Amino acid sequence: MPLWSDFHFWSPPEDPERPPLPYASVFTVTITEHVPPRPFGLPSVYPFIEPPYDTSDEHLKTLTQTELIVSCPPLEADDDTDSAVPEKPAEATLKVERPIAVEDGRGPQLVACTVTPQNGQGKPFQAVAKIFDPLYYSFENENAPHRPVATTLAADSDYSIEAATYAHLQKTGHAGGFAPEYYGSWTFTLPIRHRGIQHERHVRLLLIEYIDGVCMRDLCYRESAALGFTEEHRLDVLARILDGDVRLEHSGINQRDLLPRNIMLKLEPEAEDPLGKGRPQVVQRAVLIDYNISVVYHLAPEAWKYRKSTELPLNPIDLFWSTSLDDFGYWIPQSWQGNRRAQQEWLIERFGGQNALAYAPVLTELELDDA
Template sequence: MPFSTSTYALPLDYHLWRPPPEPDKPPLPYRSGFQFTARRVKPPPPFLAEYTDLPTGPFSRFLKEARFPDDNFLRTTTLVDYCLSTSSKPLPCELLEETAAFEVIREISVRDGSGRGGSQVFTCRRQGWKESLVAKVYDPLYYPFADEDFPCFPNDVVAKAEHDFCLETAAYYQLDKKFGGSLIPKFHGSWLLKVPLKHRHRFVGFVLLEHLDGVPLNTLSPKRYTQEERLRVLAQTMEAEVELRFAGVMHEDIAPRNVICSGKDLSAKDLQVKIIDFNFVTIFPLLGDPAPCASELLPESPIEWFWGGWPGEMEEWVPEEWGTLEWNQWLKDTWGGSSRFKLVQEEHLTGVAEAVNNV
């Protein structure tokens, strides 16, 4: 929660707060062999950050009455008690008819504590299905209670987890029909499971996704690949980002950890990359702006989108000796004659470069 301490009235004991002991907090249940039943749902829209104006009607009243406790409550409660206090007023999702039984097969990112986003990710088997799937679970009980940037302040973990669930669902609804199974994992719906806590139950949301047969880019060392191979995976990632934006979703977190390659051989003819992790995205239609594809025939060229600077967190895949001139020349060589994207006029690139230099 970014703010300026010069304009924010800090409580006198703000520096004394630490996450309290949690003697009643159960171990993470999402381990190999864990079995559960879930019901498919359609969550409400996201409601934090730029989406705060989206909730209306009953959902808006629900948020005002059942969510966003004051800071004093968060500073004097435990995660267990906070999650229990909201269990009687679960997130109002539209209940669908589909139910299914699942079993956790392998843990991908199942951890408790600080230093991570909070969601739990694992592969699972759906009863009656042959292929394995990936579940991404938004359980507030295992989100970090201390704010990552301001550890003396408690996080509203319930609001954060529910917003992540709603936002990632909305992103997949926006993108799945066009790109599910190609540029992103195929979406298999949003679900609720019941988790016991102190002789009661609470509902936890998760999204169900295609299990990608590939390797995360952040597990590969750029130094082990040729310049051509590095630029190839970089080009595919940039094209995917531009295509997703054209369909109405700005990813906002393109990084090696969120890029899945179809294999370790980056020279393979059938190399593909897919983009994952949509809980930081901007979804244009939700904010009143139509997706560019609604009125335009072709996406913007990567030349225009990345002119003057490469994707920030992909820098290690850019040749070390390159500067802006080499980068811009590669953009033109790669997409200058492409019919897949809009044509870019040279004089426009000059204007873009000047704007970048003046930032």
């Protein structure tokens, strides 16, 4: 029987073959149009799939992350996928202009880039690349320390879920409004050396619209920043966000994470600095940017199709009557904090009366909370 003193927790082994994270500096690569797998791996929503390689803890603990990447390539789409594989996939040159969120171990990497279509298929354009590179996902499980993660499978799952969501947004005409424009799913190859042999590994990415704006989170949690906007305008922007959310829901998507950290605000040109002094700031457009735990209803189990479809979107009163908006911090009136009644009165004022005609009839029994 082994002694307790012989026991030790697993941690990722030394991996001298693992190359440095390439996306934080000058990086140019040829990307090729790619069809992702159907969405999978989101607990209680999309099923887990059995990959063609061993993902048991016991096996993963015998590998370095480089060995995992070389031996477990990313998954391809099944024959029954909604998208057909193009006979001649488009190609483009991607040049990273600057990192947005790039860090070893963070999961998907976000970079601002210039994309130049090849073979005269279009003009160069600016975009955000969301890169699902399993070599730079955390090999150690962040929620269960000392357990390994099959990072190739995790990256494939993230890629499949967001690709399905953006494709649906584009198909239903919501990309380019409350959601970013979507420029498709792509793949590229990078060299990697293992045990003296040169290999090629495949990396997936999505291209989405670059929003030249400010993250709403940076304005919600500092009173001085929020006060750069009038209260009337802040509430108008909040109403636009709630309206955008119910319209996405009506289109068949539940984003499931409507928080300031996932909202970009594009300011009017003369008001680009939200901390600047002078006339009040004005938000031109609010954009919901993160769909990593989103549900596309027609691809999800029946349990998620819990609302009958209606001709018009649900009224925000229905979705937000009992949902606290306190996470919006200083963006909302401070009288709302811990006071659901004040929020409910605003919902009625904003989305009731004649404004209610833009939505399906309210189903919620409108009983105000105690002040």
